[in-house]
Amino acid sequence: MDFIPLSDDAESLASKAIISFEERSTFLLDKQIQKDLSKDLYGGMAIANLSKTMYVEASNQSLVRSAEWFEHPHLYGRDPQGESDFAAIKLIRALYQFELTGLLQEQTTNSIRNFYLNHHFESKYKSENHMLLFHTSRYLAAQKYPHDCFKAYGKIGRELLEEEGKLLREYLVFRAKRGWAEFDSSSYMPEVMECLLCLYDFASDLELVKLAEMMLDLLLLDMLCDSLDGLYGGAHGRIYAPVALDHARSGTFPLYYLYFGHGYRGEIQGPCLIAAICSGYRPRKQIYEIALGRTQPYVHQESKHLHCITCETPHKKLPQEEGSINKYTYFTPRYIIGAVNFQDSYRLGSEAGWYAHHQQHQWDLSLVEDTTLKIFSHHPGHQGTEGSEHGYWTGDLGCGCGHFFGEKNVVLTMYQIPQGQELHWIHVHVPRDAFDEVEEEGNYLFLRKSEVYISLFIHNGYDWTEDGEYARREIRSQGRCNAVICEVGDDMSIPDFATFRRTILQNRVVFDPVNMQLSYRSSSVGELSMDKSKRTVNGEKVTFPYPTYNGPYMFSAFNSGIIEVRSNEKKSTYDFNQITVRQE
Numbered sequence: 049m050d051f052i053p054l055s056d057d058a059e060s061l062a063s064k065a066i067i068s069f070e071e072r073s074t075f076l077l078d079k080q081i082q083k084d085l086s087k088d089l090y091g092g093m094a095i096a097n098l099s100k101t102m103y104v105e106a107s108n109q110s111l112v113r114s115a116e117w118f119e120h121p122h123l124y125g126r127d128p129q130g131e132s133d134f135a136a137i138k139l140i141r142a143l144y145q146f147e148l149t150g151l152l153q154e155q156t157t158n159s160i161r162n163f164y165l166n167h168h169f170e171s172k173y174k175s176e177n178h179m180l181l182f183h184t185s186r187y188l189a190a191q192k193y194p195h196d197c198f199k200a201y202g203k204i205g206r207e208l209l210e211e212e213g214k215l216l217r218e219y220l221v222f223r224a225k226r227g228w229a230e231f232d233s234s235s236y237m238p239e240v241m242e243c244l245l246c247l248y249d250f251a252s253d254l255e256l257v258k259l260a261e262m263m264l265d266l267l268l269l270d271m272l273c274d275s276l277d278g279l280y281g282g283a284h285g286r287i288y289a290p291v292a293l294d295h296a297r298s299g300t301f302p303l304y305y306l307y308f309g310h311g312y313r314g315e316i317q318g319p320c321l322i323a324a325i326c327s328g329y330r331p332r333k334q335i336y337e338i339a340l341g342r343t344q345p346y347v348h349q350e351s352k353h354l355h356c357i358t359c360e361t362p363h364k365k366l367p368q369e370e371g372s373i374n375k376y377t378y379f380t381p382r383y384i385i386g387a388v389n390f391q392d393s394y395r396l397g398s399e400a401g402w403y404a405h406h407q408q409h410q411w412d413l414s415l416v417e418d419t420t421l422k423i424f425s426h427h428p429g430h431q432g433t434e435g436s437e438h439g440y441w442t443g444d445l446g447c448g449c450g451h452f453f454g455e456k457n458v459v460l461t462m463y464q465i466p467q468g469q470e471l472h473w474i475h476v477h478v479p480r481d482a483f484d485e486v487e488e489e490g491n492y493l494f495l496r497k498s499e500v501y502i503s504l505f506i507h508n509g510y511d512w513t514e515d516g517e518y519a520r521r522e523i524r525s526q527g528r529c530n531a532v533i534c535e536v537g538d539d540m541s542i543p544d545f546a547t548f549r550r551t552i553l554q555n556r557v558v559f560d561p562v563n564m565q566l567s568y569r570s571s572s573v574g575e576l577s578m579d580k581s582k583r584t585v586n587g588e589k590v591t592f593p594y595p596t597y598n599g600p601y602m603f604s605a606f607n608s609g610i611i612e613v614r615s616n617e618k619k620s621t622y623d624f625n626q627i628t629v630r631q632e
Contacts, residue, residue, distance in 0.1 A: 069330070072306055075313075076320040085110040089123050090131070091138035092322045098142070098151050099326055108153045111142050115159035118167055133171040133178055136185035137242055139163060141323055143192065144250040161196075164189040168200035174357055175286075176229045177239040180219070184243035187212035188250055213253055220259045224266060224624035225609040227352035227596055231285040231373060232274060234298035238321045241267060241303070245327040258627050261329065266611060266622060268307060268331055271300060272339050273348040273599055274377045274386065277416060278310025282377040282386025283452075284409040285352070289441040292409055293477060293521075296419040307331055308339040315419050337615045338601050343381060347456065348599035350375040351592075351606050354392060356400040366400050372593040372606075376454045382500050382538055387411035387454035387461075389583060390592045405444035406437060411452050411459050413534060415497055418482055423495075423502065425461055425476045425532045426450075429469075441477070451564070453578040455585055457536045460578055462559075462566050465528040473526045476504065480512070480520045485545060493523070494549050499539040501548040507531040507559050529561035533568055541572070 080096035085106050088094055091114040094107035113120065117135045122128050139160050146152045163169065169185070171178040190198070190208035197204050203211075230236045244267075247260035274282050279295045290297040296312065302320035304310055354369040371392025378385050388410050394401030415421040427449050429438030437445040444450055447469055453460045463474050478493070480486055485496040491509050495502040506525045513522040525532075535552060542548045556569035567577040574586040583590040596604040597611060604611040609624040621630045 068309060069307070072309060073325050076302055076306055076316075077322075077325050079316075080319045080322065087123070088114070090114055090135045091142055092319070095138065095142050095145070095322050095326065096319075098146050099322075101151065104151060108151075108156045111139065111152075111156050112159045115139055115156070115163040117163065117169075127172065129172045131171065132167075132169045133181035133185060134239075136163070136169045136189075137181050137239075137246060138322075140185045140188045140250070141246055141326070144188070144246075145326060161193065164198065165193065165196055166199050175236075176355075176357070177233075177236040180240060180243045183212050183215055183219070184246060187216060188246060191250075191252060213256060216247070217256060217259060220263050221609055221624045224263065224604075224611065224622070225596065225607045226368075226372075227350060228267075229285070229353065229355040229357070231350070231352040231375065232270065232280070232283070233286040234280045234284055234291050234295075234300045235287045236299075237267065237271070238299035238303060238324075242321055242323045245321075245323040245329055248329045249327050255627055259624070262622050262624065262627070262629060264329055265331060265335060269335055269338065269602055269613060270350070270597070271304070272308070272335070273379070273597075273601055274384070275304065276379060276381075276384040276414065278304040278308075278312055279384065279414045279416070279419065280304070281379075281384030281414045282412055282454075283375050283388045284412075285355075285373075286407040287409050287442055288407065289439055292424070292441045293422065294420045295414065295422070301419075308336065311416075312419055332620070334613060334615050334618055334620055337618075338613075341615070342379065342601075345378065345380040345456075346600045348377045348379065348386075348597075348602070349594040350377075350598070351594040351596055354394060354400070355403045355406070357403045369394055369398065369400060371395075374592050374594045376594075378454065378456050380457075380538075381416075382498075383413060383415045383536055385411075385413040385454065385457065385459060385534070385536060387452040387459050389453055389590070389594075392592075403445070405448050405450075407439070407443040407445070409442060410444070410450055411454060411461060411534075413459070413502070413536060415500055417497065420479050421482055421497065423476065423478055423504070423534065425463075425474055427463055427465055427469075427474050428471055451578065451580055453576065453583045455576055456573050458568070458570050458573050458576060459534045460566055460568055460576055461532045461534075462564055462578065463528075463530045463532075464561075464564055467528070472528045473524050474530055474532070475513075475522050475524045476506070476510070476532065477521060478504070478523055487545075487549060489549070489553065492549075492553065494545070494552070496545045501537045501542065501545050503533075503535045503548070503552040505531075505533040505552075505557060507557075507561075529564070531557075531559040531561075531566050533557065533566075535570060535572070537572065 082093045088110045091111050094110040097103045097107040114135045143160050170182045190205040194205040244260040244264050251257050280300050296315040302316050352373040354371045356366045374390045376389040413423040428440045449463050449465045451462045483495045483497050487494040493504040508525045508527040508530045510523040510525045537548050558567045565579045577584045596606045611622040613620040619632045
């Protein structure tokens with residue numbers, strides 16, 4: 049893709065961002081100081097307190113309780129083996145960060161030592177973030193206690209240190225080559241970063257420290273290229289309903305503010321990852337330039353390998369799938385839109401295939417001005433507690449009825465809901481009252497926010513939800529086979545809202561629900577078509593997989609492990625094979 053220059057004042061903006069990091073850090077840390085630690089499940093509040101030498105006694109007692117993880121009922125009645133690794137990574141930071149300062153009492157250090165040496169602290173869940181949390185905390189615990197026996201594993205520390213060091217190095221290189229399985233997860237990226245930050249701050253192996261630093265840069269760059277002023281847009285792997293409906297509910301939202309700042313400081317609701325606030329890691333200056341200097345529209349493509357997770361306990365390592373998830377994001381200074389443009393099926397008989405579409409957010413349009421200005425369509429599943437695989441607003445596990453295709457300012461979607469599914473309808477999140485104008489014409493819904501114009505075409509028609517939690521925020525469309533088309537414009541290319549509506553109504557739409565084929569003639573991007581197996585733009589077939597990264601600021605050939613980062617006249621090459629960063 050063509051290189052897009054950053055704005056002329058990007059370097060001065062980057063300089064200001066670096067200077068203001070301390071202020072942002074203090075603001076986020078102060079929000080986490082708590083005298084009452086009765087809800088401090090993993091120990092993060094205690095770490096925040098100790099970072100400011102506040103409530104030292106209560107914080108030590110909170111850490112002791114976290115270290116006695118297996119000796120007390122779970123605060124919320126859950127299986128303690130599910131989140132033991134969440135406690136493990138917090139306890140590691142507390143131990144390394146505060147032991148030599150005298151802030152940890154003897155009982156605290158002894159309890160933490162007992163946690164690692166006498167318990168099996170691997171989670172029963174084997175998803176990507178859980179596996180990394182376990183191996184990182186066990187590596188750093190083994191480094192801390194090299195001569196002690198870890199009874200649950202029958203090995204002394206130095207043996208585990210060698211094993212885990214090798215695993216972590218291979219793991220990070222693999223992720224650099226083929227992307228993260230829980231791709232761009234605004235819910236679980238903080239957990240991955242927590243591991244990397246602990247390795248960066250505390251690992252003695254300088255090669256592993258360098259790998260952690262490079263991967264932190266890479267994760268932030270990837271997030272930046274898909275973000276608009278802190279709004280992490282487009283498609284995502286593994287998110288929950290509150291995050292799908294409001295950017296401010298995501299774990300990446302305060303992280304973005306910490307590192308780069310954004311215009312929604314007052315909307316920050318959840319705590320910022322305490323490891324990020326406490327860590328010595330800082331992104332390279334070039335990353336600040338990219339974060340703060342993007343003023344022109346661009347396309348960012350990514351390819352992520354198919355998830356390979358086992359459903360068995362204890363963990364069984366599965367062979368990696370050759371297929372990929374291909375993500376497409378279109379950035380403009382006013383909105384950001386994107387989709388999973390194509391996802392391979394798992395090979396026949398794959399033990400990992402059951403995990404497809406788990407909590408996956410398939411497409412999304414987000415606008416500036418409010419963190420809840422999000423539009424996306426979805427086939428709802430389970431209506432109870434969110435997180436149950438195929439939720440009311442997230443994921444399609446066990447169903448896989450959706451197909452998606454984004455090209456610049458347009459997203460096409462098709463749904464073919466299996467007969468056996470309970471709900472034979474789709475819905476669209478549309479926060480109606482947040483828009484300045486709303487016009488409805490047949491199967492079309494037109495929306496205006498400031499000078500941004502949106503068209504939604506719902507093939508089977510739609511009805512607004514008028515009661516309950518999602519009143520005036522949800523539209524429903526009945527039928528097992530359906531199609532939704534979203535097109536966005538603004539006053540940079542269209543004179544006014546009325547002209548936009550007239551133009552859209554002249555565009556040709558053809559949907560064949562029997563053969564699952566959809567074509568759309570857009571005056572702005574041309575002829576788009578899709579079926580279950582291919583996508584075309586103006587008659588030319590789109591080739592998958594995309595490169596691992598392909599955009600104006602990042603490029604990496606799939607499975608290469610070499611990432612080029614570009615800004616203005618500068619280029620940096622992150623070589624994960626040689627564990628080097630070269631600057632030109």
